[in-house]
Amino acid sequence: MSNELTPQNIKEAPEAVAGGPVLELDEIQGDVLLGLQKLFERFVFFEIKDVKTFKAALRRKVAHRITTSRTVQLREFQLRDHKNQGNKTILPNVGLNLGFTNSGILKLVPGADLKDPSYAAGAKAQAASLNDPVDAQKNPSTWVPQFLNANIDGVFLITGGTQAAVDMEAVTVLAVLGASVAVSFDETGNVRPGPEKGHEHFGWLDGVSQPGINGLSNPFPGQRLLDPGLFVFGYGTTGNPPLVWMKNGSFMVFRRLKQLVPEFDTFILNQGQTLGMDPVLLAARLVGRWQSGAPVALTPAQDDSTMGPDPQRNNNFDFADDQAQRRCPFGAHIRKTNPREDLVPQEKGVDPHRIIRAGIPFGPEVSSAEETAGATQQDRGLLFVCYQTSIPNQFEFVQSKWANNPGFIFGKKHPDGTPVNVGIDPIIGQSNAPNHVRTTDEPVSNYPTGNVRSTLNEPQDFVVPTAAGYFFVPSIEAVESELSS
Numbered sequence: 001m002s003n004e005l006t007p008q009n010i011k012e013a014p015e016a017v018a019g020g021p022v023l024e025l026d027e028i029q030g031d032v033l034l035g036l037q038k039l040f041e042r043f044v045f046f047e048i049k050d051v052k053t054f055k056a057a058l059r060r061k062v063a064h065r066i067t068t069s070r071t072v073q074l075r076e077f078q079l080r081d082h083k084n085q086g087n088k089t090i091l092p093n094v095g096l097n098l099g100f101t102n103s104g105i106l107k108l109v110p111g112a113d114l115k116d117p118s119y120a121a122g123a124k125a126q127a128a129s130l131n132d133p134v135d136a137q138k139n140p141s142t143w144v145p146q147f148l149n150a151n152i153d154g155v156f157l158i159t160g161g162t163q164a165a166v167d168m169e170a171v172t173v174l175a176v177l178g179a180s181v182a183v184s185f186d187e188t189g190n191v192r193p194g195p196e197k198g199h200e201h202f203g204w205l206d207g208v209s210q211p212g213i214n215g216l217s218n219p220f221p222g223q224r225l226l227d228p229g230l231f232v233f234g235y236g237t238t239g240n241p242p243l244v245w246m247k248n249g250s251f252m253v254f255r256r257l258k259q260l261v262p263e264f265d266t267f268i269l270n271q272g273q274t275l276g277m278d279p280v281l282l283a284a285r286l287v288g289r290w291q292s293g294a295p296v297a298l299t300p301a302q303d304d305s306t307m308g309p310d311p312q313r314n315n316n317f318d319f320a321d322d323q324a325q326r327r328c329p330f331g332a333h334i335r336k337t338n339p340r341e342d343l344v345p346q347e348k349g350v351d352p353h354r355i356i357r358a359g360i361p362f363g364p365e366v367s368s369a370e371e372t373a374g375a376t377q378q379d380r381g382l383l384f385v386c387y388q389t390s391i392p393n394q395f396e397f398v399q400s401k402w403a404n405n406p407g408f409i410f411g412k413k414h415p416d417g418t419p420v421n422v423g424i425d426p427i428i429g430q431s432n433a434p435n436h437v438r439t440t441d442e443p444v445s446n447y448p449t450g451n452v453r454s455t456l457n458e459p460q461d462f463v464v465p466t467a468a469g470y471f472f473v474p475s476i477e478a479v480e481s482e483l484s485s
Helices: 051-065 069-084 102-108 117-121 163-180 261-275 279-287 333-337 368-373 395-403 476-480
Strands: 040-048 095-100 154-160 181-190 250-259 360-362 381-388 438-441 455-458 463-473
Touching (some): 040 163, 051 102, 051 163, 051 476, 102 463, 117 463, 154 163, 154 463, 261 279, 261 455, 279 333, 333 395
Antiparallel strands (some): 040 154, 095 463, 250 381
């Protein structure tokens, strides 16, 4: 029910860590660093219709309901104890977080400049620069119309262990805000059922590789401990935020990513036959992990289902010893988006661009009719969420400079010395080529030896952006004072 910062590696008293920053967990909203506990998550996007009334309701009736990182931390230990005592009942654990678009911030604090150009422009304006499909006017062409045509000033993230608990909190919050807001778009995601819990709709264990946070995490093997200032203002590199009240706040990126699961499965089967290889191995090499979460860098020939969910083992690797891409292709999703030790030194080449992810799947399981037809008939995918203190240098950098860039990772060569055309991230990469065609180098394994040159041609997007938003998630203090006064 949480991300990779679990009771095993969350420090119970971060303020007591020698040499670590003192994190103000009572001020930081709960989803930013730790991730709200959730089996269900409802995203309620809204427009502020009456600023004065909204501010009063925010200060008096909503601010105290916002879930802090301290509460999330305590709940993690409660969940551990609950499980260890043999309890199987689901705890409600209702969570509430709040973020604002630039238009929302300007309504609440006229003239405020948060000094992030992408945030100021908004996700719709930035779509073309991310190679998302756009029309002649540069408007997103694949967004759901209800979101594309909406005025969005903010979003409530409402989480919990049951749908009923989440919906009750949504009803309560919207009731106290009354006519001061109008709901623009409303969607609920949920953790997948049974053995697929924790897996996204293509079938991979999700959220495996999160950065550790200095002052908060006891890092797992292979997990880098990063400056909290990369994810929340007021620490380390962001110790002096552009506006004083931005301290303990964070920028949130939201993307509704539709996944064409039957089409992807059919493509992998067909390409496996074409390339003369096991389609399960092909899929693992495209992602860089087996569906269990086990990295091909550690187990390149077959899955290790015990390693996959084990945080003590599933992240303890880098790519320094795989410069011939025998274990993991240079273009694999996890290598394109976190090229650990491919860029040296890592603290300069990789760490400043890391993000914290906190998304959740949406939509039903694939039906038998869809499996038979090999075609998607119902929307499903990922309600992607990530946190950072610079949208251009973190989320957008990873998407456009790494995932979408066919030349990245730079300077790679085949064993015979010829340059590698790495290709675009085969999972989340967006291509600006006609029909969004992309290629991936060396899907066929040369492990442990071999020199087979192969190329995968991917004729369509299997992940389609259908909505997006850029938000600022303020501190509790800012909600109670600057934004509601």
